Amino acid sequence: MRNIYALNEYEVLRSDRCDTCGVCVKQCGYGVHYFDENHRLCVDEMKCVNCQRCVVFCHAHALKIIRNRNEMHHNDYWSERERKEIYKQATQSGILLSSMGSSQKQKCYFDHLMLNASQVTNPSIDPLREPMETKVFLGKKTRDVSRDENGKLILKDEAYLKLDVPILFSAMSLGAISYPAHKSILEAAKECNTYYNAGEGGLHPDFFKDKEHVIVQVASGRFGIEKKVLDACAAVEIKIGQGAKPGIGGHLPSNKNTEIVAKTRMIQQGSEAISPAPHHDIYSIEDLHQLVMLIKEATHYTKPVIVKVAAVHNISAITSGIARSGADIICIDGYRGGSGAAPTRIRDHVGIPIELAIASVDERLREEGLRDQVSLIASGGIRNSADVVKAIALGADAVSIGTAALVALGCHLCQNCHSGICNWGIATQREDLCARLNPQIGKQALVNLIRSWTYEIREIMGGMGINSIESLKGNRLMLAAVDLNEKECEILKVRYAGE
Amino acid sequence: MQVSKMKINCENLTARKINEAIMQSSEKIVCENCCGQRYIGAASSGKTIEIEGISGNDCGGLLDGSTLILKGNAQEGLGDTMNAGKIIVHGHCGDICAYGMRGGKIFIRDYIGVRGGIHMKEYGDSKPLLMIGETAGACLGEYLAGGTIIVLNRRDELDPVENVGVGQHGGVIYVRIASSDERNYEDVVDGSEIEAEISEFCEIFKMDKEKLLHSKYRRLLPETKNPYQGYYCMN
């Protein structure tokens, strides 16, 4: 039944500067703005998701979108949100579906960690004058040194990834986001010498030629995975879980399974693309080993295998199992990680913060002597360069960014990706909307972002007197805690500020 | 002219060594004394590989066009994420065969374990076929998105499958109905629809196809391409 209790979430305010040019009508894929039969410009506020497209495109600056000022009876426990969600389920029935990462107000540990800088006892380094290295290798380290009969070192190496910056792009499938968004990210990855992750929807044939910068994902649905795709990448990622929905599979609704998506996933157009919750060939850790080794056999041991897991309660034991499975890189996705669609309750309540996960995983892998056998990628809510530095100081080798990259492409975080309508041309497969994202401009925005963050990382490192990012890895002396309790400091292995 | 077969003695060889030897061998290969080595023929194309002994898990994983002939039984993960080619098993097969299979054919003479043919899918001309001589364990064809699964039920069992086709949203499953089974099934066809498949199967295993052709089969088609519509509520 129709949600008879539904209220408009937003008010769309139009000032008298409006010259009724109609740009807002053209720009809004939701049909909020429309001309009535008398050619009067009208608003259907019920449809507005506050994506800000019309506001940004209004040349007269006549539009403003604000939260509905109407107040329900105040109750701190039964918040408006709680009540509205009940209305939805009572009328429409079903699992509540949301998009992007958790929007809940929960403690962010990054914000409680302060960074260090050199004063007197050792010098800070000026990145404008001295080399400042942000190059990172991801993969197993070869620690058993061997020599030929002349005593010369044998330079044998495991397969690895080489990045100029400690930032990769997170896995987002073609389906969850659009072709031009994929194209923008791949082109930016090439320019910044890092990696684009095709996500679980397979790799579009257009991108096969850029294999040096591509990571493909083997997820439970096995979409678009075959030998030629495995040959067209630099690394293969086995997706076990993602931060936004640990333990949950994925359902790409049929309306998003367009021709281009079907081609990439190698499935019939218009059918639902279902990724089961688990890999049905992985019911135990030794089965993961089996899949890791199958991929290695299929790629003749030339590519590192990444295993991506969501940060959950037992994450340190899980990662130590993964490290022993033959995987070269482990990506840990915190609960703030984004998603094109995730059950609201799962998104907001399952998993643990990435900061605590990385700290405990790094510690555990070291205790077990496995830390040099795997590299760690931290993801899930990395917002800026300071977060990157903190994640690395907590023990990550690199981070990956998804939401931040989409924001750079114009995403305004209306968190309505599951609707399939994205006025910014990102989380949509509608051709008219996709056409709004120019991959050239998108690429440049991402390159600018990565470049800016890299400059900032170099400044922060310089201040610490560190000129190689490898010397920042797990360097928790560079972090100090504020407003954290003893237990939190113990898990993060960080001293309190002033201690 | 008969191309001579290259022999690989698998005794004491690792999976990696066997696959390296296969890569360097001529088109026709016999792997002798195989005992549990995994990933044989993984992602390979253009080879015909006979396997004597017991092949290990993930045999023919990501197979890309080769033909594998298993003289013994198969273990778990046969033809995992297989793309093209053919796998023939002269015996039975363990769990999770044909997982995520997108093309090619798998013929199992006897029965298979649980979770066979999960999430098989098709695109364009690429349509996978999983054909089982006897019975299948639970969860056969779960989330089936494309391709064909046929259970021949040669021993005429009353319930040759259980819990079949859950979440099916594409493809088709045929299950031969035992002659003693008098239950009413919704969609019943005879073997003519799958005559080509039955013929190929019987040719491989030297069986009489007439009885199978003239039997009744339950046919399972997806009720909808979108089985989970209505499961969600937009928030």
Next chain:
Amino acid sequence: MKREGEVRIPAGCAIAAIFSKDGHLVDGSRIITMIQTMHERSNGLGGGFVGYDIYPEYQDDYAIHMFFDDLTAKRTFESELFDKFKVFKYEEIPTRQNPGVVSSPLIWRYFVLPLEQRTMKEEENFMVATMLDINERIEGAYCFSMGKNMGVFKGVGYPEDLGDFYMLEKYQATCWIAHGRYPTNTPGWWGGAHPFSLLDMALVHNGEISSYDTNRKMLEMVGYKCSLQTDTEAIAYMIDDLTRHHGFTLEECAHILAAPFWSEIEKMEDGQKNYYTYLRKNFADYLICGPFSIIVGFKDGIMALNDRCKLRSLVMAENESTLYLASEESAIRALKEDVDKISCIRASEAVIYKRGEKHA
């Protein structure tokens, strides 16, 4: 106040060395002269020396140098030592009164060999494990030197005062290395002074490294325990791990600790490029960031190394018979020796001498 091991204490320093290339012996007064010249670089809170080939009559025995807070610690230590080792000689290390050196612990030395026969490698591992275990376990006992035919002499005070206290003029060595410490704070614990020594390796270091925690965590993963929390200890363990466990030469070791920048590596020809890339990729957490100059002594050899940016001063000079190293040229000039050439050691440059051959 917390001592080294309970708290991390940054320190600046002076370092100096005399290395006899032809094996002639030099008495300890010479190295005291050098380190005294750089008096301003220390603040009286620590100093020390190491001499090689100083115990010719016990050259095949491990010379264990011990600090004891009290007699109980000494008795506990000795009862364990006599259980596991054949002790050829033990005595109090001779000292003389010096007004600059106060509240010294009991200082003893023992010339020993393990009772149980082992391969060389196993015996070395046994020695390191036993002595580190004693330091951790026996309250008030601290082993600060354990090599063969060599010995560390260190304490709290200015280095020249400590040299006088230990009567170093009475020792003849083929190699002397000295250290004057300028810690930001110290509880005045003798064990915290430098050199830091492990088997026959002894290391002095000037500077504060910013990669400490990264290096430490890697070391602890492979089994070391950084109980002093000092840079010197971490660097010594890294050199020990790289040379003894991974079999790297000192030169390769230097290429890991002070690796060239990527911008330099990219300009190299392929062979060199692959070599440095291999080392940097696989041993990244052995890289030392931040300012350091180190001098490492070992049997029949010496190595000096500067950081990648040349953030600390280090000067070398040599003549036919001798190599001199010091934080400042004045320390070398003060010896009034004729030297053929005198030069500043460049960033990442490893100066390595083995008796009879030059490697650098």
